[in-house]
Amino acid sequence: MLTDDLRQLLASYVDGELTNRQRKAALRLLRRSAEARALLRQMQEDAERLRLMPRRTPAPDFTLDVLHTIVERKLRPRHRRPARPAAGGIPGWAGLAAAAAVLLVVGFGSYLYFTAALPGQDDGRAGRPVPKKERPDGGRQVADAPPRDTDPGPRGGGKADPPERIPPPEAVASGSKERDRPKGSAGQPPPAVDAAPPDPLPKLEMFQPGDVKLAAIFRLAELDQAAQRGRLEKLLREDRAFRLELPCKQGVRAFERWQAALKAHGIHLIIEEAARTRMKFPQLRTNFVLYVEDVTAEELARMVLQVAEADRQAGAKPQGGGQFEALVVQGMTADDRKELSKLLKVDAARLQAPPGKPDRAKPMTPPAGRLALALPYNPIGPRPGSPEVKRFRDARKPPRPGTLQVLLVLRETPG
Amino acid sequence: MRADSYHLIAECLDGDTAAFGELVRRYQDRLYNTVYRLVDNPEDAHDVVQEAFLNAYQSLDSFKGDSRFFTWLYRIAVNTAISQKRKHRAVVSIDQGRSGEMSLEPPDESEYSRPGEAMERAEEERRIQAALNRLSPEHRAVLVLKDIEGHKYEMIAEILGVPIGTVRSRLHRARAELREILEREENL
Numbered sequence: 001m002l003t004d005d006l007r008q009l010l011a012s013y014v015d016g017e018l019t020n021r022q023r024k025a026a027l028r029l030l031r032r033s034a035e036a037r038a039l040l041r042q043m044q045e046d047a048e049r050l051r052l053m054p055r056r057t058p059a060p061d062f063t064l065d066v067l068h069t070i071v072e073r074k075l076r077p078r079h080r081r082p083a084r085p086a087a088g089g090i091p092g093w094a095g096l097a098a099a100a101a102v103l104l105v106v107g108f109g110s111y112l113y114f115t116a117a118l119p120g121q122d123d124g125r126a127g128r129p130v131p132k133k134e135r136p137d138g139g140r141q142v143a144d145a146p147p148r149d150t151d152p153g154p155r156g157g158g159k160a161d162p163p164e165r166i167p168p169p170e171a172v173a174s175g176s177k178e179r180d181r182p183k184g185s186a187g188q189p190p191p192a193v194d195a196a197p198p199d200p201l202p203k204l205e206m207f208q209p210g211d212v213k214l215a216a217i218f219r220l221a222e223l224d225q226a227a228q229r230g231r232l233e234k235l236l237r238e239d240r241a242f243r244l245e246l247p248c249k250q251g252v253r254a255f256e257r258w259q260a261a262l263k264a265h266g267i268h269l270i271i272e273e274a275a276r277t278r279m280k281f282p283q284l285r286t287n288f289v290l291y292v293e294d295v296t297a298e299e300l301a302r303m304v305l306q307v308a309e310a311d312r313q314a315g316a317k318p319q320g321g322g323q324f325e326a327l328v329v330q331g332m333t334a335d336d337r338k339e340l341s342k343l344l345k346v347d348a349a350r351l352q353a354p355p356g357k358p359d360r361a362k363p364m365t366p367p368a369g370r371l372a373l374a375l376p377y378n379p380i381g382p383r384p385g386s387p388e389v390k391r392f393r394d395a396r397k398p399p400r401p402g403t404l405q406v407l408l409v410l411r412e413t414p415g
Numbered sequence: 416m417r418a419d420s421y422h423l424i425a426e427c428l429d430g431d432t433a434a435f436g437e438l439v440r441r442y443q444d445r446l447y448n449t450v451y452r453l454v455d456n457p458e459d460a461h462d463v464v465q466e467a468f469l470n471a472y473q474s475l476d477s478f479k480g481d482s483r484f485f486t487w488l489y490r491i492a493v494n495t496a497i498s499q500k501r502k503h504r505a506v507v508s509i510d511q512g513r514s515g516e517m518s519l520e521p522p523d524e525s526e527y528s529r530p531g532e533a534m535e536r537a538e539e540e541r542r543i544q545a546a547l548n549r550l551s552p553e554h555r556a557v558l559v560l561k562d563i564e565g566h567k568y569e570m571i572a573e574i575l576g577v578p579i580g581t582v583r584s585r586l587h588r589a590r591a592e593l594r595e596i597l598e599r600e601e602n603l
Contacts, residue, residue, distance in 0.1 A: 050562035056451040
């Protein structure tokens with residue numbers, strides 16, 4: 001009859017977890033005892049039966065489920081490490097409070113600016129405040145903002161006033177500073193995600209809006225007017241590379257408008273995986289950037305008009321659905337290219353606008369196979385090594401002379 | 416631990432939930448299989464593993480790097496599963512049942528009668544799982560971790576928070592118990 005110790009020795013022998021000395025003892029036992037050999041055989045068979053049980057796997061959307069729950073329950077790692085070490089005993093929350101205060105001031109200043117710059121807004125629904133910052137005027141490609149036509153009055157009628165220049169942003173709170181450049185945890189854009197991260201974070205903001213007085217601002221609702229359309233088209237012919245800012249209520253819905261417009265113009269939009277996942281959760285705030293090359297000024301103007309029209313129709317529905325108030329058109333700056341180059345993993349020098357002028361006598365036939373790329377950038381960025389980004393990079397062709405580069409920033413505004 | 420797991424954890428702590436999604440993807444299958452064998456139904460397994468990940472997410476800062484992240488995660492999941500089974504336990508171990516009184520948890524037949532599966536394999540799985548279900552949560556845990564997941568004693572000890580000697584003796588008892596249950600079933 002085998003003792004408990006000897007049985008345990010045999011069990012460890014089955015597991016291969018014996019010291020040399022124990023192994024030798026087990027082998028001696030097996031050589032002399034038929035009972036031990038029978039027991040070992042039984043143990044090995046039982047272990048094998050367990051090992052051969054089929055492996056169970058979770059549902060395919062398990063990861064998504066977990067991340068979604070994190071968002072739903074507003075979970076955070078406890079005792080989260082601060083992004084920067086607190087200096088001089090300043091508590092971590094003070095930094096957040098200061099950032100919130102700066103944002104409030106900038107946002108309020110922007111609101112005041114827009115209400116001043118967009119007269120005729122009886123209902124106070126001025127263009128959504130585009131966060132402003134003062135930046136050195138380096139690399140500006142749009143020389144002067146063209147004179148802005150005044151709002152002819154309340155919608156549906158009114159006399160047009162003579163155009164007047166956009167007043168300088170006196171209403172902007174003084175001391176508005178350049179916001180901290182967004183950095184991921186290692187100076188890189190945050191890697192993409194499958195779903196359900198938190199809202200856009202100030203520290204992750206990119207494509208900082210430039211000095212608004214040098215931008216041209218359009219109310220999308222007014223682009224059905226010939227004068228406004230003409231102004232837009234003229235502006236888009238003045239340069240080669242633009243950043244279009246469209247503050248929107250809901251990034252995902254805004255994104256869909258542009259996707260439709262691009263498709264209608266034969267431009268296939270590659271949507272990066274993290275962006276695709278994010279679009280499944282429209283209730284989560286997401287800022288997107290779309291990049292498209294090799295479009296003419298006329299095409300771009302038509303796309304903007306199409307988006308404006310779709311937005312107007314959506315806004316007219318009882319439940320409302322309009323996303324945009326204003327379009328801010330600025331020249332693409334060197335800083336924009338740098339940030340874009342970070343997202344695309346392309347040298348900024350390879351993102352220069354194509355040289356040459358379009359031949360107005362010859363209408364440009366749009367080439368087949370044009371691509372645009374959509375990426376989320378706040379609060380998540382594209383996934384590292386994103387195959388969609390790579391696909392876009394690999395498929396880039398030399399653009400036609402005189403065509404435009406366009407960076408479209410869809411930035412959700414709170415409220 | 417893989418260097419990039421540390422990197423992912425650091426990113427999680429900096430607020431990047433995306434990085435945590437990557438960690439979930441890496442470990443979910445192994446964790447799920449273990450927990451499934453402990454709790455014996457997919458809904459509970461899903462809930463336990465999810466709660467384990469959520470607890471891990473909230474406790475990331477307490478992960479000191481002195482063990483593998485996976486071991487740490489495993490510990491959370493297995494302990495959660497064991498706690499759950501203790502609460503719902505309707506099984507009396509053979510040791511306690513020597514007086515002759517035993518309440519046995521009936522196996523869930525429907526789970527293992529899957530159309531298209533080889534009948535024998537399915538039936539075998541049913542028998543083994545039913546036998547596992549009759550073990551105490553602690554005995555079931557060591558058997559699952561050793562014979563199904565193939566972990567070393569040292570890792571099992573770390574996961575369960577017990578000495579290696581305890582792992583050996585529990586394994587020994589668990590196998591004896593399992594053998595007894597299987598023999599009784601096979602002789603019916």
